[in-house]
Amino acid sequence: MTKADEVLAEIEGMTEEQFLPIVGPDKGKILVKAFQKVKPKHILEVGTLIGYSAILIGKELDEDATITTIEIHAAEAKEAEENVKHAEIPAKVKVIVGDALKVIPTLKDCYDAVFIDAEKTEYYEYLRLMEDKLHRRTVIVADNAGIFADQMQNYLDYVRKSGKYQSRYVQVGEDSVEVSIKL
Numbered sequence: 182m183t184k185a186d187e188v189l190a191e192i193e194g195m196t197e198e199q200f201l202p203i204v205g206p207d208k209g210k211i212l213v214k215a216f217q218k219v220k221p222k223h224i225l226e227v228g229t230l231i232g233y234s235a236i237l238i239g240k241e242l243d244e245d246a247t248i249t250t251i252e253i254h255a256a257e258a259k260e261a262e263e264n265v266k267h268a269e270i271p272a273k274v275k276v277i278v279g280d281a282l283k284v285i286p287t288l289k290d291c292y293d294a295v296f297i298d299a300e301k302t303e304y305y306e307y308l309r310l311m312e313d314k315l316h317r318r319t320v321i322v323a324d325n326a327g328i329f330a331d332q333m334q335n336y337l338d339y340v341r342k343s344g345k346y347q348s349r350y351v352q353v354g355e356d357s358v359e360v361s362i363k364l
């Protein structure tokens with residue numbers, strides 16, 4: 182078992198005692214598979230929590246890959262940094278503390294893969310704010326497209342109907358992720 186697997190197992194164990202809305206191993210498999218197809222070097226995550234998904238994504242990447250992840254709460258961001266450090270993953274992880282609605286417009290990189298997993302009613306705004314930093318074939322995975330579909334309907338309508346994305350709904354147990362590829 183690698184250090185990353187140990188940290189992931191530890192965080193999964195924490196969910197048995199406290200509410201911790203991590204993506205989890207099942208939806209996580211879909212996320213990692215979707216990202217592996219594009220071999221991303223620059224990854225953007227919106228909603229770090231304590232770093233579970235960043236570690237899950239980062240453990241499969243090369244040393245020259247960078248994950249930029251945004252978390253509004255400083256305490257969670259600090260815990261994420263510690264977890265990432267313990268996980269010893271090859272990819273570099275940069276945790277930015279702040280409101281994604283304010284942080285995204287300040288980002289300079291172009292992203293090959295994006296994971297959106299923060300405030301459900303803001304998914305559409307996150308995407309619109311980052312759209313000039315995405316390129317053809319950038320893959321965007323949005324969590325909770327099943328259980329919180331009503332709160333992110335504008336996002337789902339946009340990726341499915343704007344003509345700018347090829348999008349599919351992937352059911353995983355009782356929830357789902359929306360996997361969208363920029364055209």
Ligand SMILES: C[S@@+](CC[C@H](N)C(=O)[O-])C[C@H]1O[C@@H](n2cnc3c(N)ncnc32)[C@H](O)[C@@H]1O
Pocket residue numbers: 202203204205227228229230231232233234235251252253254257279280281282298299300303
């Ligand atoms: C569902 S959790 C993320 C789980 C994480 N992606 C994982 O799977 O391990 C959502 C996180 O988004 C953060 N968040 C909510 N609104 C945000 C915003 N506007 N900007 C940045 N982070 C936000 C919350 O504080 C919370 O930690």
